[in-house]
Amino acid sequence: MSGVRQRAMGLAAGVLVLIMGAGGSAAAGAGAAARPVTNLQLLAGTDPDFPPRQGARALSASPVFAVTGASLELDVRRTGGVVSVRQGGVLLPVRPRSVLLGLPRYFQWKLLRTDGGVAASAQVEACPMSGTLFGQNAWGFNMPVNIDPANPDTPATNPYPLECGDPLTVRARWGFPTGWGVQMHIQVPDATPPGAYMLEATVNPDGAIRESTRADNTVRMPVEVFDTGQEAQAVAAPPAATERTAVPRSVPPTAARAAGGRVDLPDLVPLPSENISAVPDDGVDLLRFSSTVANLGRGTMRIDGFRSDMTATEMRAEQVLFRDGAEVSRRPAGTLVYDPEHFHWHFDYLARYQLVDARGTVVATSGKIGFCMADVHQIDAGNPAFALPDYEGFTGCGTAVSRSVRETLDPGWGDEYGQIRPGQALDISGIANGTYQLRIEADPEHKLQEATRDNNISHRTVILGGTAGARTVQVPPIDGVDTEAAWAALGRTF
Structure with a gap:
């Protein structure tokens, strides 16, 4: 079965981020279209639980991704080997390597030592989906949580698919609902020394996604790197993490006509x-x-x-x-x-x-x-x-x-x-x-x-x-x- 294990859990549980580089994307798109009203945010989060991954290090806390204003909606299409992304009908100046992998440089982070030096960093490509998790050794999000339920603009249920698609997908719907949040757990390298750090994380760093403001795309938060007592193992996810279990929805499917x-x-x-x-x-x-x-x-x-x-x-x-x-x-x-x-x-x-x-x-x-x-x-x-x-x-x-x-x-x-x-x-x-x-x-x-x-x-x-x-x-x-x-x-x- 598919190599995805989805678990309906809150912001507390850890979800992993695979450290993988991505090519840079172009600057934000042309301003001919109407100014978008969606707004991407990173908030300081907490992690009561460490990630379920074999490895030598764990991070004490992770940022929370959230959307305010209009929901984020992206139309993704593949023609041959070219993947294009549209937002509100506007072609964005970004070319994903694959529908599976998502947006280049969508998320980046670095761990700063007390002297300001960089101890570890990564630029991550991904689609902005809440369930982008393909195994314990891959990066992704946790299940989404409604963090603004009293706001009448917040949808009661998540109206978007939970994953990017397949490399051979011809068209995909990517999105994230306004008023919702999801924790992005970062897996730091096993060689990172334990101790106190400052985490600096940014979403949409190149402005490829059009927003009303990018003022809150970056969060800085104190974190600790812990020694888990486990030896680093660069191995594939164990079989327990290779099935995708059911993710319930309350949105009824549209009838086929x-x-x-x-x-x-x-x-x-x-x-x-x-x-x-x-x-x-x-x-x-x-x-x-x-x-x-x-x-x-x-x-x-x-x-x-x-x-x-x-x-x-x-x-x-x-x-x-x-x-x-x-x-x-x-x-x-x-x-x-x-x-x-x-x-x-x-x-x-x-x-x-x-x-x-x-x-x-x-x-x-x-x-x-x-x-x-x-x-x-x-x-x-x-x-x-x-x-x-x-x-x-x-x-x-x-x-x-x-x-x-x-x-x-x-x-x-x-x-x-x-x-x-x-x-x-x-x-x-x-x-x-x-x-x-x-x-x-x-x-x-x-x-x-x-x-x-x-x-x-x-x-x-x-x-x-x-x-x-x-x-x-x-x-x-x-x-x-x-x-x-x-x-x-x-x-x-x-």
Whole structure:
């Protein structure tokens, strides 16, 4: 599943900031458009809890990001390898390296010693989203908190998605509501000496986002660096941090609508594989990869599963069909099976993974790959039926004692399974070095009704090299996007 763990908690809990540099962006945009009224702020915060990361150092307090005036709203679009950002219809003079990574130099900080010298610093690229957290070794925010609820201009619920998107996302909606705040936890380098410091942090330092004022974009606050007693470990997030758990919302999704009285059908589209690596595993060479199945149709893909015998390891699956957001019919859709490694229910055989050579011959294939369908990444916020789901993450997967489950993939959203999850690998032991295609097929047994099946297969070029036990893989960019560089910059390589 997606490498994101979201937890509904307040400003107290720590959220990590990966220290990664970013190229500078241009100065603020032209003033031809109306003066914006949104205002970004950094406030001094506190941290009763240290961050849940293995490392030698922890920071005693972190700044809080907040928005006043109008809510911050950004329209993000990718055309080939170029990502553009608009605010109020105005193209901003900033070019993100990837939809996944967000705005260059969006946040910067430095720790000042008592003599004024800089002990540590970082410039961080990110989208201004409250849930930008992809693992314990990556930077991000905590869950948002309404800090101005008595203000009539403050929305009662967060009306924006919680994450940036995927490197191959074509359109995303970034934003942060006025009257809300979220803590930004900073992970300082393990080599930083313990002691007292002054933290100076700035949001939007280059003025790339248009604001009514930048007077309160910087905060200075006394902090302490503590020795946690843990040895520094430059390792990937443990498995406990690689699933994205449910994030509840109280905003109902907008109904998917289509012209005429027709059923609004979903359209499953597997994105080309990403985050690909060759790794030895107990004497076997594996090609590990992440996969995302998106719904690019106008209708919701919903699967309901039922069982009457609580000892049964399968559920009868039904696909629910909608028109104008209302259920109009149901149809048999195979089965759901309980996965004892994921501890929840999967729609059986939603995808098939294969490695094919230059002649199209299959040289490696997966078993039956099941998914718990869920809204994980926004893939196309320009979809006419795109809306915020009730939950972002795996909420309908159930448990071992579930009598029924309801799994949903909404229009414009994608369901990602990260490369370290069981089943996200092909055995390449004995496969000769050379150029191959990693092929993903959605719904290979045609169990589901879709708007079209013409786009149910994707390919990604991989170039295998090395020797047994030390295989290598090169992955050329696709559609102008170097997905592997984006994931590496985020710290999500394995």
